Amino acid sequence: MSHSTDQTPERPTGHAVPTSADVARLAGVSRATVSYVLNNTSAVRISEPTRRRVREAAEELGYVPHAAARSLRAGHSRMVLLPSAHIPVGPLYSQFFNDLQWELRRLDYTVVQYGSVGLKPDEAARAWAELRPVAVVSLGEVELTEQAVELLKRSGARAVITLGTQQVPGTHSLAMDQGRIGEVATAHLIESGRRRIGVVVPEEPGLGMFSRPRLEGARRAAESAGTGAAAGATVVPLPLRYDEESADELAGRWRELGLDAVFAYNDEYAMLLMRALQDAGISVPEETAVVGADDLLLGRLLRPRLSTVHIDMVLGRELAELVDQAVRDADTPPRSRRLLDSRVVRRESS
Amino acid sequence: MSHSTDQTPERPTGHAVPTSADVARLAGVSRATVSYVLNNTSAVRISEPTRRRVREAAEELGYVPHAAARSLRAGHSRMVLLPSAHIPVGPLYSQFFNDLQWELRRLDYTVVQYGSVGLKPDEAARAWAELRPVAVVSLGEVELTEQAVELLKRSGARAVITLGTQQVPGTHSLAMDQGRIGEVATAHLIESGRRRIGVVVPEEPGLGMFSRPRLEGARRAAESAGTGAAAGATVVPLPLRYDEESADELAGRWRELGLDAVFAYNDEYAMLLMRALQDAGISVPEETAVVGADDLLLGRLLRPRLSTVHIDMVLGRELAELVDQAVRDADTPPRSRRLLDSRVVRRESS
Structure with a gap:
C-alpha cells in the first residue's frame, strides 16, 4: 500500500x-x-x-x-545526512555521533539521520539524494558503490565521507582501523604466553564490517609473532550468536578445540562466553584467558574482572571540520585518516 | 563561528x-x-x-x-521527524524505532531523525520546523510546550505525537506508562514478604522522564498494599550514578538504611548495584532482593540470575498507522493510548 x-x-x-x-x-x-x-x-x-x-x-x-526553500534558492543545502545505525553500536559510537552532530550544528549545518535499515546501496543513495544533502557521512551501514556516490554527487552532495575500511572512489575515507583492535588484543595474549587463540565472530547481521577486520588483525598479530619464543601462535575463528544456547554449545566443545585464550569481539560477547565457560567448568584465566573490547563498565563488574581493548575515537570536532572543509572546497583531495586508537587494559581475565 | x-x-x-x-x-x-x-x-x-x-x-x-521541491509544490511534505535520542535508551527502544521507521517508509513517508541534544523546547521546535515535517513523533527528549507545538503546526505539521507522560494541548499523547514498571516490580517484592524497598533513581541527566514515574509507581504499589498482612511497606528513593564509586558508597550504608529489597531502575543499574552489595558482604536475595527491568540477556548471565520486569512495547506498525491517520485527518481528536505493558520475570535475585 x-x-x-x-x-x-x-x-x-x-x-x-x-x-x-x-x-x-x-x-x-x-x-x-x-x-x-x-x-x-x-x-x-x-x-x-x-x-x-x-x-x-x-x-x-x-x-x-524553510530550510528546503532556502536551499532551492541557494542551489545547495546546509544539510548533512547521517545514515543512522540500525545495529547495536554501543555507547562509544552514540557519544561520538552526539559530538559530531553538535559540532556540525555549531558550524551552521542542519544534521539529520536517516534510518537506512535494509536498503541496497542504490536504493539508499536515491533515498538520501531526495533530501539533497550537501554532505553524507556514512558509518558503513550501507556498502556504498561508485554508482551510488556518483548519484549523490549529481544530486548536489559535495562531500561523501565514509567511516570504514572500504575505499570507494570519490569519497573521503576515514579508516576506523577495526583491525588494530583484534591485533592489540591478540598480541597481548601471545605475549602472555598463549598460543591457541580463538576469535569470536558474531553471527548477527550487520556486524561483519567490525568483526571481519578484527579477525584479520588477530591473524596479523599471530603471523608477526612467528619467530622466536612466541612462534607457532594460531588463530581460530569462533562463530557465536548473542544468546546463551550458542555460547553453551561453544563452551561444550572448548576442550576439543584446544584453545587457551579468546578475543571475544567485545565486552558483551566476552561476558556471555565467560559465563558459559565458567558454567562448563573451564577456569578463567588459568585454563583460558578472555579479552573483550570497548572498556564498558560491565567488564569491571565481572569476576574475574574482564581484560579489554580501550578504544579512543577521533573527536567529533575533527570530523565536523573535515566535513566543512570538503563542502567548502569540493576539490579537497579525497584522503584517508585514522579514526580509532586502541590499547589493551589488562585486568584479571588474561 | x-x-x-x-x-x-x-x-x-x-x-x-x-x-x-x-x-x-x-x-x-x-x-x-x-x-x-x-x-x-x-x-x-x-x-x-x-x-x-x-x-x-x-x-x-x-x-x-527533490523531496523538498515536491513538498513545496504540494504545500506539505511527507517527512516524519523523529527527534533522536541522545540518552542511552537501550535495545528495546532501538528495535521499536527501527520498526517504526520501517513501517512509516512502507506508508511512503520519508523518516528523518534529528539530534536534539541540549535544545530548549522553542529552539527545538524552530529547528524541526525549518525542515517542514508533516508529523513529529517525540519520545520526550525535549519537553514540548504549547507554544512549541503551535509553531510546528503553523509550519505545516499536521500531527505532533508525544510518547511520554506529559499532556501537551494539540498533541496526540501515547502514554508510555513507565509508572507501571515500578508498580509491578514493587508489588512483586511486597508479595514476596519484603517491607523496606529501595528504588534506584539514576542521577544521569535525561533519565528523569523514565525514573520519576517508576518511583511514583513504586509508591502507589506500597500504598495500595497498606492493609492486611502486607501493611507497612515503605519506599526509599536511592540516587545512584552509573559508576562503581557511587554504587560502593550506597552499598556501604545499606544496613544503616535498613532495606530488604531494591527495584534498581533497570538491569544495568541492577548489575552495578548487585555487584557492590555482594562485595560489601550483603547476600542476594537472602538479605536483600534485587529486581531490574528490560529483561536483557546480561541479567540471565549474573549469579544469582536477575529478576526483572519484561516490557512489551506497542508495535511500530500501530504507531505508524496512528501517525498516518493523524496526518490524513488533522481533525483526528487527540487521544491517549498505552504504549507499554509490563510483567515481572522472577529468577533468583528476588
Missing part, C-alpha cells in the same frame, strides 16, 4: 502557514530584507531597528525560514 | 545537478508527465512505454526527485 502525495487530503483552511511575504508585509520591508535578516547574512548592511522589526514580525506570525 | 549560506563558495561548474526539465527533454515529454511518473501518481493515465521512457531518461541522467 502506498499513498502518493497527490492523494493526501488538503490541509484544513483557517490555519495557513505564514510565509516570508507575510513577515515582509507586517514589518513593512521587502522579502529580500526578511531573508537577509532571518538568515543572518552579514554581507548586507541592515539597521538594527529594521532587523528588530523583522524579527518581531516573524515572532508574532510564528514564521520559521 | 557561523557561515551563512551566502558565504559558501559556489559549486564548481561542469557537474550540474540534473533537473526534471532535463529528464522531460530527453524523454520527449512534459515536466508534468515526468513528475506524474516518478512520483508514482496513479490518478493520471500514462502509457507503459511513456513511463518506461521517463524512467530510462531519469536513470541515464542520474536524476532523483
